[in-house]
Structure formats: C-alpha cells, structure tokens
Amino acid sequence: MKVAILSESPADEAALQILVGGILGKPVDFADRPLRLRQGGWPSVHHLLPTVLKHLHYQTDTDALVVTVDSDNSPAHNVAVDREQCSGAGCRLCRLHQTVDRVQAKLKSGNRMRIRVAIGLAVPAIEAWYLCGIDQHATEAAMLRRLKSEHHVDVKNALKSQVYGTHRPGLVLETSKAVEAASRLAGSLDALSRHFPCGFGSLLSECRAW
Amino acid sequence: MIESVEFKNFKVLRDATLPLSQVTLIVGPNGSGKTTAIDGLRAAAHPHSAFSELQSAGHHAGSDEPSVRLRWSEQFENAITTVKWDPGYAIFHRQRDGHSPLAPQMEPKINAHLNALRRYCLDAPAIAQPVILHPRLELTEQGGNLGGVLDQLRDQDQERFDSLNQELCRWIPEFDRVFFDTPESGYKRLLLRTRTGGHRIPASQLSQGTLLALAMLTLAYLPNPPTIACLEEPDRGIHPRLLRDVQEALYRLAHPESFGEKRPPVQVIATTHSPYMLDLFRDHPEEIVIASKHGMEARFERLSDRTDLDEILQDAHLGEAWYSGVLGGVPEKS
Numbered sequence: 001m002k003v004a005i006l007s008e009s010p011a012d013e014a015a016l017q018i019l020v021g022g023i024l025g026k027p028v029d030f031a032d033r034p035l036r037l038r039q040g041g042w043p044s045v046h047h048l049l050p051t052v053l054k055h056l057h058y059q060t061d062t063d064a065l066v067v068t069v070d071s072d073n074s075p076a077h078n079v080a081v082d083r084e085q086c087s088g089a090g091c092r093l094c095r096l097h098q099t100v101d102r103v104q105a106k107l108k109s110g111n112r113m114r115i116r117v118a119i120g121l122a123v124p125a126i127e128a129w130y131l132c133g134i135d136q137h138a139t140e141a142a143m144l145r146r147l148k149s150e151h152h153v154d155v156k157n158a159l160k161s162q163v164y165g166t167h168r169p170g171l172v173l174e175t176s177k178a179v180e181a182a183s184r185l186a187g188s189l190d191a192l193s194r195h196f197p198c199g200f201g202s203l204l205s206e207c208r209a210w
Numbered sequence: 211m212i213e214s215v216e217f218k219n220f221k222v223l224r225d226a227t228l229p230l231s232q233v234t235l236i237v238g239p240n241g242s243g244k245t246t247a248i249d250g251l252r253a254a255a256h257p258h259s260a261f262s263e264l265q266s267a268g269h270h271a272g273s274d275e276p277s278v279r280l281r282w283s284e285q286f287e288n289a290i291t292t293v294k295w296d297p298g299y300a301i302f303h304r305q306r307d308g309h310s311p312l313a314p315q316m317e318p319k320i321n322a323h324l325n326a327l328r329r330y331c332l333d334a335p336a337i338a339q340p341v342i343l344h345p346r347l348e349l350t351e352q353g354g355n356l357g358g359v360l361d362q363l364r365d366q367d368q369e370r371f372d373s374l375n376q377e378l379c380r381w382i383p384e385f386d387r388v389f390f391d392t393p394e395s396g397y398k399r400l401l402l403r404t405r406t407g408g409h410r411i412p413a414s415q416l417s418q419g420t421l422l423a424l425a426m427l428t429l430a431y432l433p434n435p436p437t438i439a440c441l442e443e444p445d446r447g448i449h450p451r452l453l454r455d456v457q458e459a460l461y462r463l464a465h466p467e468s469f470g471e472k473r474p475p476v477q478v479i480a481t482t483h484s485p486y487m488l489d490l491f492r493d494h495p496e497e498i499v500i501a502s503k504h505g506m507e508a509r510f511e512r513l514s515d516r517t518d519l520d521e522i523l524q525d526a527h528l529g530e531a532w533y534s535g536v537l538g539g540v541p542e543k544s
Contacts, residue, residue, distance in 0.1 A: 009454070036451060038489050043527045073520060153493050166468035167493075168461045171454065172380070173469075 001210075002029045004056055006049070006067045008041035010034070011174035012126050015182035020066055022186030023207040031062065042092060045069045049096065050103045056115050057107050064210055066203070067096060068120035073152040076144050077121065077198040093121040093202060116210045120203035122196075124152050127159035129200060130181035132192050135162065139195040211286075211477050212251075212438070216279040220253075220264075221246045222508045229512045231497050233464045233478045236510070237488055237532060238501025239541040243508030244481040247501075248329055248440040251479070254278040254293045255324040264295055286320055287312050328436035332425045334418035334447065340399040349432075353425035357400035357413065360428060361390050367433055374431040379405070381423055381455050388424075422447045423456075430459035433473065439463055441480040450486040457490045485529025492528045495519060500532070500539035511538065 003020060007013045013034055021028050035052055037044035045067060056062045075090040087094035096119045104114055122129055123143045131138035137146075146155055157167035164177055185192050193201040212230050217223035222243050228236075236244045253260030264276055277294040289312055329351055336352035347358040364371040375387050385402040389410050393399045401410040402420070413421060426444055429435065444456050462469045463476040482488065491498050498513035513519065522536055531537050 038450075038486065038527060038529075043525055043530070046525060153495075156493060166465065168465050168468050170458050170462070170469055 001026065001064065002031070002060075002062045003064045003066060004031045004035055004052075004060070004062045006035045006037065006045065006052055006065060008037050008068075008070065008126075009171070009174070010036070011171060011178040012068060014175050015126065015130075015178035016066055016068060016120075018179065018182035018186050019189070020207060022182075022189055023204055024210070031060075041069045042072060042074070045096065046099070049099050053100065053103045053115065053117075054107065057104075057112060062115060063113070064116040064118070064207075066118050066120070066207070068122060068126065068203070069096070070125040070156070071121050071123040071199065072156075073124070073147065076123070077202075079198070093119060093198065096121075116206075118203050118206035118210075121199040123147075123199050125156045125159055126178075127156070127163045129185065129192060129196060130163050130178065131159065132185060132195050133188060140197060140199055211283040211475075212280050213283050214281045215247065215251060215254075216281075217243075217247070217250050217277075218279075219274040219276045220250050220278060221276075222503075222506065223247065223250065224507045226507070226509050228510045229499060230477070230479065232475060233460055233494075233497045234480070234499055235487070235491055235497055236479070236481045236499045236501050237483070238508075238539040239503060241508075242501035242503040242539065243510070244501050245442065246508070247510070248442070248479065248481070250278045251280075251327060251438070251440060252329055254280055254291070255327045257293050257295065261295055280324075282320065286323075287316055289316060289320060291320060323437045326436045327438040327440065329440040329442070330425075330429065330444075331442040332422050332444070332446070334421040337421040337425050338400075338413040338416065340393050340397040343396055343398055349425070349429060353422075356421075356425055356428060357390060357398045359432075360388055360400060361398050363428075363431070363433070364388075364390075370431055370433060374427060377427055377431070378402075378424065381427060381452060382420055385411075385420070419447045419449060419452075423452060426456055426459050430462040435463055435473070435476050437474075438477045438479070441478065443482055443484075444480050445482055445484045445487045450484075453484070453487050454490060457487070485527065485533045488529040488532055489527050492523075500537055502538045503541075513537070 001024065005013050005016050007016055017030050037048065049067065053065070056065060069092060071092060074092045077091045077093045078086050078089065083094045083097060087098050100117045123140050124147055128138055128143050160167040160169060164173055189204060193204045211232060214230055215228045217226050222241065223246055226243060228247050236247065238244055275294050275296060277292060279290060279292045282289040282291070330353065331351055333352040336350065336354040337356045339354055341347065341355050341358035343358060347355045347362055349355055349359050363374070378388065379386050384405055386405040387403045389401040389403055391399050391401060400413040402416060403410050429439065444460065445453055448456060460478050460480060462471065464478045466473050466475055488498065495514040496512065500511050500513060502509050502511070522531055532539060
C-alpha cells in the first residue's frame with residue numbers, strides 16, 4: 001500500500017510513518033518526495049489540501065493520504081453535532097473532512113480508485129501525543145482544559161520543552177524524539193486513541209477502515 | 211544582552227526604539243530602517259569610525275546630534291550606555307545612565323561585548339574566493355575567508371568540523387563533505403564532495419544558494435562566534451524548505467544550550483523580506499519586530515505587543531498577513 005503523508009515538519013512525518021505502519025500492521029510504502037507544509041500548518045493544509053488531493057489522484061499511484069495538523073487555538077471537535085455544524089464552529093477536523101468530500105466528489109475516477117484519506121488533529125500539537133503514557137495530563141480533555149486558561153503558543157512551547165528539553169529544538173533532536181515516541185506509541189495505539197479520541201482516535205479508525 | 215536600542219537623529223531613525231530579544235527578526239519595507247538599525251549598533255560599538263559615515267549621511271555642525279542609547283540586560287547590571295556624535299568636534303560620548311554605579315569590571319565587559327559585534331551581509335562570490343592563509347582568520351562581513359575559517363576549524367576542532375559536515379549533508383544532501391586544496395602557494399580553496407561519484411567541486415563552481423547556506427552553517431558552528439551577530443537577510447538565495455535550517459542556525463547561535471553547546475549565547479539580530487522566514491517564527495512573536503516607514507521616519511514594533519494578533523492570524527499565515535499589510539511593515543502607497 002502506498003501512503004502519502006501531509007504534515008507540518010519532517011519530524012512529524014517520521015513519527016506518522018511509524019504510527020501509520022503500526023495502525024495498518026502491514027508493509028507500507030511512503031512517498032520518496034515528501035509533501036511538506038509551510039510552518040504554521042493549518043493555513044497551508046486548508047489552502048493546499050485540494051491541490052494535493054488532485055495531484056495524488058491524477059499524477060500518482062498513491063492509495064491513501066494521511067493528514068495531520070495542530071489544533072492551536074481552534075475550537076474543539078464536538079461529537080454531539082453533525083459535521084457541517086461542527087465545521088461551521090471552526091473545528092479543523094470537520095473542515096478538512098468537508099474539503100476532502102468536496103474535492104473528491106469532483107474528481108474523475110475512470111480506472112482510478114478514490115484515494116483513501118485519514119485525518120488527525122493534534123490538540124494542541126503533536127507533542128501532546130508523544131507524552132501519552134508518560135504524563136498523565138497528556139490527554140485531549142486535559143489539553144482542552146489547559147487551553148482555556150493558557151495561550152496556545154505557551155502551551156505548545158511548554159509541551160516542546162517537556163518533550164525535547166527546549167522549545168527551540170533542532171530538527172535532528174526533534175526527529176529522534178518523534179521517532180522514539182512514535183515507536184513506543186505504536187505498541188499502545190489504543191491507549192493513544194483513548195486519550196486523544198477525536199484527534200488521534202479518528203485517524204486510527206479511518207486508517208483501520210481502509 | 212542588549213534589550214533595546216533607542217535611536218535619535220540617526221539617519222532615517224529620527225526617534226525610534228528597537229526592542230531586542232536573544233533572537234530578533236526585523237521585517238519591513240526597503241528604507242524602513244532595518245539596515246540603519248544594524249549600522250547604529252555597529253556605530254555604537256565603533257563610534258570613531260562611524261563619524262565620517264554620519265557626516266557623509268548629512269549630519270553636520272548645527273544639526274541635531276545623532277545618538278544611540280543601548281539598554282543592557284541584568285547580566286550587564288541593566289546598564290544604559292549612550293553614544294552621541296557631536297558634529298562640530300568629531301567626538302563621541304559613551305556614558306552610563308542610572309543611579310547606582312556599575313561594578314568596576316562592567317565597563318570593560320560592555321566594551322568587549324560591543325567590540326565583538328559583527329555584521330554579515332553574505333555574498334556568494336566573496337564566499338567562493340580562495341583565501342590567503344593567516345593564523346587567525348575570521349569570517350568577513352560578506353562571508354569571505356570561509357575556506358580558511360573551515361580549514362582552521364578542521365585543524366583545531368575536528369569533532370565540531372565533523373558535526374558541521376553531518377549537518378551539511380542534511381541541508382544539502384547532494385554533498386557529503388568539505389575539502390580543501392591549495393590553488394597556489396599561500397592560498398586555500400574550498401571544495402565540496404558530491405555524495406554520488408565523490409567529485410570535488412570547487413567553491414567557484416557551486417551554486418550561490420549552496421555557498422550562502424554553507425556560510426550560514428559555518429557561522430552557527432564557530433567555536434567562538436561573535437557576541438552579537440547582525441545578519442542581513444540570512445534567507446537570501448536559499449530554498450524556502452531550507453529556511454527551517456537557517457532558523458535553526460540562528461537558534462544554535464542564540465540558544466547554544468538547546469543544541470548541546472557549552473559556549474556563551476550570541477545575540478542574533480536578523481533582517482528579512484521573506485514571508486516564508488516569518489512563518490517560522492509564528493510561535494515566537496516576541497522575536498519579530500515590524501519596521502515601518504512613516505514619511506521620512508522609521509519606527510519599530512514588537513509583534514507580540516499587538517493585542518489583536520490571534521484575531522488577525524486565525525486561518526492566515528503570519529507571512530501572508532504581514533505581506534498583505536494588516537500587520538504593517540509594508541511599502542507606503544506612492
């Protein structure tokens with residue numbers, strides 16, 4: 001199976017390759033020339049996702065796409081309302097799903113299978129996932145509570161300090177810690193899904209449905 | 211560290227305060243005082259040599275005295291030093307403001323710190339030039355002497371030189387090592403070895419972006435970098451995907467402990483026109499200063515002082531928001 005990853009940094013991508021491999025439990029080919037977002041991922045995902053989907057659909061033999069983005073200070077996903085309402089409230093997960101649906105509805109299929117898409121939303125950043133199982137406060141619910149009283153940039157920088165020992169990690173350090181965390185988490189994916197039910201749980205269930 | 215610089219009558223900086231952090235990225239239109247601010251800092255470090263430059267910039271007897279006032283951090287006892295240029299007499303004053311006296315060793319410490327300030331405006335042809343060997347070579351303002359500086363690094367700190375080579379492989383994967391040769395007696399020339407085929411390419415044949423990236427990387431790996439490094443557009447000529455590495459080089463200089471380095475931190479002041487570079491600092495708005503031009507005057511504003519920043523950004527890139535003009539720091543309507 002050939003999977004493309006759209007993530008905010010090469011470090012995130014390295015971690016996601018391990019997590020996706022763990023979820024699928026079978027050999028996965030990842031693209032040689034990785035897709036990459038500009039820093040501050042959300043605006044890029046938002047603008048770029050339609051282009052990426054079209055590119056993968058018409059110009060590659062990719063089977064699936066995994067997208068992850070940080071939630072930053074965006075409204076939390078609300079399972080109690082439908083996707084349109086949740087998207088309207090600003091939930092990034094639902095906005096991305098809507099974009100995928102809208103774009104894929106217009107793609108000419110021919111002999112081409114529709115690209116399967118799984119979307120993850122790290123609340124507020126992927127470092128929160130890395131702390132799962134290490135810090136008892138590393139859960140989606142706890143992060144959302146924290147974001148009510150602290151600025152999201154401060155929370156993100158604090159998480160980086162916790163994971164990397166500095167909130168200005170170099171890419172080599174960031175990648176090695178990301179790989180280390182993902183390798184650990186790949187053995188406890190259900191726990192990660194339980195602690196981050198919307199952001200990681202949805203990614204997990206979408207990948208497993210492929 | 212210098213916490214802020216107040217400029218009075220210094221070229222376009224008639225009355226402006228530049229707030230500084232350990233890393234400061236100044237963005238703004240041409241002529242908004244970014245380079246002048248760096249010139250001002252350098253002038254404060256070398257007031258005598260700045261005098262003629264100020265005269266040629268139009269300061270003359272009878273006009274308002276240019277001055278640059280530096281506010282130092284706690285590490286320097288919160289000292290305030292002022293340099294004023296008296297146009298009639300070609301003299302300067304460096305004085306300490308405040309109520310309590312500085313410790314006796316502080317004045318020379320401040321002077322030494324300022325004297326080690328360096329400005330870099332890297333230029334590929336200068337970087338590519340063979341170097342006349344000298345026992346204590348330093349990177350020049352344009353990045354000249356690079357071959358000699360790297361040769362010294364290899365001789366004096368092999369481990370650091372190897373780390374630089376590893377980083378070079380990550381930045382520019384088509385090359386895997388820095389080499390040197392002697393094109394003529396007394397000269398040293400820089401070459402990069404290609405990963406595939408092992409060909410040694412002389413600096414003069416390398417792309418401008420490769421040379422600029424290598425000079426940035428070298429600066430970040432110097433065992434004894436300057437105390438204050440002022441960099442004019444460190445992103446110039448470099449692919450946007452490499453800008454994260456350029457940012458990392460700036461952070462390596464400024465936050466050595468985050469990279470396992472044991473040397474003192476460098477205060478980094480950089481300028482840019484790149485929205486891509488700006489994007490990288492989204493989580494550190496305290497490190498961004500927007501330079502704006504109002505008529506013939508320039509002003510500075512620290513981005514984190516904007517209370518409406520979250521509201522403005524939302525779905526927008528920081529770089530795009532700046533480019534659009536909603537954050538200021540763009541050319542005025544003609």
